[in-house]
Amino acid sequence: MKAIILAFSLIRVPKLFVSLLLWPMIIGVCVALAQALFSSAYFGIVTETPEQFEKRIMATDEHAWLRQLLFGTSALLDPIQLCVWRQSPTGEIPPNDGCRVQTNDVVIRAADPATYDSREMLSFFDGSTPRLHVCRSCTGDIVIKGDGEERTSEVRGLHALGIFILTDAQVNNRIGTHYIRAKADIDAMREIGGTVLLQPEGSPHPINMTQATKIMVLILNTAAITIIALWLSLRGHRKVLEYFSRNGALLPLVAACGKNSFYAALWIITLVRVGLFLLAVVPATIVVYAKAIPAETLQIFVGDGAEFTLWLTGIAASLSCLAIVASLAELKQRHTVVSFLYRYVPLCLCLSGSLVWFVAVFNDGPYSELIQNVIAATPVVGISPILLSPLVSINTTVIALHSVLAGLLVLLLMRLNSQWFAAHLEEI
Amino acid sequence: MSIDTPGEVVLQAEKLRVAYGKNLALTIPAFEVRGRIIAIIGHNGSGKSTMLKTLLELLLPRQGTLHAKWVDDKSETRLVPERHMAFSPENGAVFEDLPVESYVKLWCRIKHRDSNYYKKAGSRIVEQLSVTSLFSKLGRELSKGQRRRVQAAVGFLSNPRLFLFDEPFDGLDIMQSAELAGVMLEESRRMSMIVSSHRMDVVERIADVVVVLRDGQVHTVGAVDEVCAMLCGGSILVSSDIHQRLSLATVVAALKAEFGSCLVNQIGHQVLVTGSEANLDTLARFFHRQQINDIKLDPVRPSLLDAMRYHLNKLN
Numbered sequence: 203m204k205a206i207i208l209a210f211s212l213i214r215v216p217k218l219f220v221s222l223l224l225w226p227m228i229i230g231v232c233v234a235l236a237q238a239l240f241s242s243a244y245f246g247i248v249t250e251t252p253e254q255f256e257k258r259i260m261a262t263d264e265h266a267w268l269r270q271l272l273f274g275t276s277a278l279l280d281p282i283q284l285c286v287w288r289q290s291p292t293g294e295i296p297p298n299d300g301c302r303v304q305t306n307d308v309v310i311r312a313a314d315p316a317t318y319d320s321r322e323m324l325s326f327f328d329g330s331t332p333r334l335h336v337c338r339s340c341t342g343d344i345v346i347k348g349d350g351e352e353r354t355s356e357v358r359g360l361h362a363l364g365i366f367i368l369t370d371a372q373v374n375n376r377i378g379t380h381y382i383r384a385k386a387d388i389d390a391m392r393e394i395g396g397t398v399l400l401q402p403e404g405s406p407h408p409i410n411m412t413q414a415t416k417i418m419v420l421i422l423n424t425a426a427i428t429i430i431a432l433w434l435s436l437r438g439h440r441k442v443l444e445y446f447s448r449n450g451a452l453l454p455l456v457a458a459c460g461k462n463s464f465y466a467a468l469w470i471i472t473l474v475r476v477g478l479f480l481l482a483v484v485p486a487t488i489v490v491y492a493k494a495i496p497a498e499t500l501q502i503f504v505g506d507g508a509e510f511t512l513w514l515t516g517i518a519a520s521l522s523c524l525a526i527v528a529s530l531a532e533l534k535q536r537h538t539v540v541s542f543l544y545r546y547v548p549l550c551l552c553l554s555g556s557l558v559w560f561v562a563v564f565n566d567g568p569y570s571e572l573i574q575n576v577i578a579a580t581p582v583v584g585i586s587p588i589l590l591s592p593l594v595s596i597n598t599t600v601i602a603l604h605s606v607l608a609g610l611l612v613l614l615l616m617r618l619n620s621q622w623f624a625a626h627l628e629e630i
Numbered sequence: 631m632s633i634d635t636p637g638e639v640v641l642q643a644e645k646l647r648v649a650y651g652k653n654l655a656l657t658i659p660a661f662e663v664r665g666r667i668i669a670i671i672g673h674n675g676s677g678k679s680t681m682l683k684t685l686l687e688l689l690l691p692r693q694g695t696l697h698a699k700w701v702d703d704k705s706e707t708r709l710v711p712e713r714h715m716a717f718s719p720e721n722g723a724v725f726e727d728l729p730v731e732s733y734v735k736l737w738c739r740i741k742h743r744d745s746n747y748y749k750k751a752g753s754r755i756v757e758q759l760s761v762t763s764l765f766s767k768l769g770r771e772l773s774k775g776q777r778r779r780v781q782a783a784v785g786f787l788s789n790p791r792l793f794l795f796d797e798p799f800d801g802l803d804i805m806q807s808a809e810l811a812g813v814m815l816e817e818s819r820r821m822s823m824i825v826s827s828h829r830m831d832v833v834e835r836i837a838d839v840v841v842v843l844r845d846g847q848v849h850t851v852g853a854v855d856e857v858c859a860m861l862c863g864g865s866i867l868v869s870s871d872i873h874q875r876l877s878l879a880t881v882v883a884a885l886k887a888e889f890g891s892c893l894v895n896q897i898g899h900q901v902l903v904t905g906s907e908a909n910l911d912t913l914a915r916f917f918h919r920q921q922i923n924d925i926k927l928d929p930v931r932p933s934l935l936d937a938m939r940y941h942l943n944k945l946n
Contacts, residue, residue, distance in 0.1 A: 204712070211739040217728055449769065450723035454781070457686040458788065459740065460712035 205466030208459050213471065222441060222471060227479055230430045234483040237426055241419050242494040248416065249496050252386050259378035268370040269330070272306055278329035286315050287337035294338055301333065306367060309335045309342035330371040344368060403566035404574065407595040416499045417593045420491075425589060427483055428518050432525045434475045443468070503592045509601075513591055516601050519608030520585045524548040526615045527582070548582050555583030563594070575600050581608035637702030639709070639792050639822035640664040641685070645694035648677075648684050655680040656846045658694075663851050664701070665839035666818045670826045671934075672843035673942055678826040679720065681843070682794045685824070686711045700791050700822070709792055716785035720796040724769035724777050731765035737784040752787040758813050759783045774801030782810060792822050799829040811836050830935035840934070844945065858937040862893075863906025865932035866913055870899070870925055881922065888916055893940050904936040 270276045285301035308331045312318035315336040399408040446452035456464045504510045527548045562573040578587035578600045641663045648656040656677040670678045683689040684696050698709040738747035761783045799807045840857040842850040850860045885894045892905030917925045
């Protein structure tokens with residue numbers, strides 16, 4: 203009870219509320235939601251049907267904000283007017299009064315305007331600019347120089363928005379039809395190979411390479427949310443301790459509240475931080491996933507609920523070990539010159555484990571499977587195989603063993619650390 | 631108007647050993663002291679702060695126990711840090727980026743579940759320590775003395791049975807020290823205090839029991855007079871006639887040469903000699919040898935400052 207009062211007393215101080223809770227949570231939620239939205243956009247693109255693709259491309263053109271900006275309308279402009287300039291005794295002049303250069307016109311400078319083949323340019327700019335001038339020396343918002351086989355174009359935006367004409371020409375629906383055709387061709391080519399399965403020599407299960415990228419995005423998303431939650435949790439601990447010790451308030455507060463209550467209050471603040479973060483992120487992520495991810499991919503990723511929960515527990519426990527070792531070992535050894543190395547020790551262990559595991563997966567030796575399982579079951583060292591488990595189908599028992607061992611290691615580390623804090627409170 | 635609380639605190643240690651790594655900081659085989667204001671004095675590194683932190687259970691003894699009890703005619707209560715004690719550390723602990731009022735409210739909320747306690751029952755202490763005028767200031771805008779006042783105020787607001795002060799007068803000027811000492815004396819009617827300090831002048835005024843630590847061990851315990859006597863034996867005030875005033879400097883030099891371990895201080899036209907080697911007999915013989923006869927020797931109570939200076943001189 204005292205711990206709850208202490209935790210909420212601290213949180214109720216506006217300054218502490220902002221620095222301990224609000225600000226890190228805003229950052230965490232923004233990062234998590236940004237990556238969920240990014241993933242959603244990615245899945246939206248990679249999984250859309252040719253019809254959806256065509257609709258999206260055409261919709262882009264229907265709501266062309268660039269044309270709205272330049273011409274006050276989002277509709278395609280009237281058919282482009284070609285103005286081929288000619289020489290007169292007073293100099294080069296447009297063919298008629300309607301062909302005088304105006305804002306947002308495109309000018310092509312050619313050595314001989316009369317013989318210049320403008321069909322390609324007309325097609326490109328049609329609908330995106332009202333006039334296309336072909337001349338030797340006239341000027342406009344967009345000036346394209348050079349023709350013939352060695353054409354080099356110099357494009358100058360003479361009024362600030364003029365440059366957008368080129369962008370609009372590149373995305374209008376005529377270009378869109380090329381994209382639609384290309385997409386259909388690429389999809390057809392992909393269909394030829396069917397589902398690609400990779401069968402490494404040392405692995406009992408094939409890897410679905412067709413789904414690999416999508417699954418990896420989901421794995422990275424989930425791992426990112428876990429890592430942010432851990433960051434909030436560890437930073438919470440460190441930040442509260444550092445904040446109090448920097449202000450010299452740690453000892454009076456601990457003395458006034460008791461060590462147990464004080465630590466419990468730290469955990470409560472941490473749990474509130476992580477809880478609020480998960481509360482904000484998890485439902486949003488689930489909604490995004492449910493809307494954007496194809497059922498087939500989701501099935502491979504989630505499997506049955508129990509396996510997914512086991513996997514989630516495994517990576518949370520193992521990443522916790524990784525973070526606790528990295529963060530608290532550094533804090534404990536901060537007076538030594540090489541204290542920063544502690545940050546990288548778990549990372550090195552993890553990389554070494556991954557390397558050996560990959561070698562074992564691609565070599566069909568007598569102990570290959572045993573080595574894979576031992577590494578995958580070892581906390582911290584086997585975090586990569588566990589992370590990749592939805593893709594490479596790690597044995598459920600191995601994941602369960604990894605989760606249990608990592609969980610025990612987390613408990614042991616926390617116990618050791620709380621003892622260390624109790625003994626070195628005034629050194630913090 | 632405060633109501634006197636009957637009773638006093640009793641400190642007890644048994645086979646106590648406290649260490650920082652391999653360095654033993656405190657070794658007390660057996661010890662008991664009781665009082666309303668207990669002062670702990672000693673040289674730097676003698677174990678004063680360690681003793682306070684051990685009592686607060688911030689440091690865990692390697693062996694043995696140190697605890698405090700509240701004893702009155704009717705009962706005896708073992709004091710638990712989080713329930714019965716308050717602590718004002720050496721570096722006044724006020725959050726740098728919080729207004730003082732928020733900090734005081736935080737403590738009131740923690741200790742009384744009422745953030746406005748300082749406006750009600752606690753208003754007396756806030757006014758006594760002139761903390762109200764600091765409410766709008768941020769912690770980092772406070773002087774060292776102001777930080778001490780704020781920390782002392784939040785400690786008193788906790789209504790502890792035992793308030794532990796680590797160097798409370800450090801950074802305070804004469805007036806501020808006197809004010810804080812006055813508040814401590816006033817509050818000692820309601821609670822006990824343990825004061826670790828180098829300010830012997832203030833300690834002498836407020837403490838009813840003094841504990842002298844030396845190299846992590848209890849050297850002397852007792853009332854101020856007893857401790858002074860134990861530390862230095864006593865002081866003798868040497869007075870001379872007007873015609874001999876000019877030779878006082880010579881007398882001081884001669885006394886220092888003769889009683890090397892004693893403190894010899896010239897105070898106006900008199901000389902104060904503190905130390906167990908300089909008693910009435912030895913001084914009378916000394917002046918006789920120097921053929922200075924019209925001298926007056928008066929035994930006086932040594933100040934705690936002189937007693938400690940003598941004690942520390944001997945240590946060195």
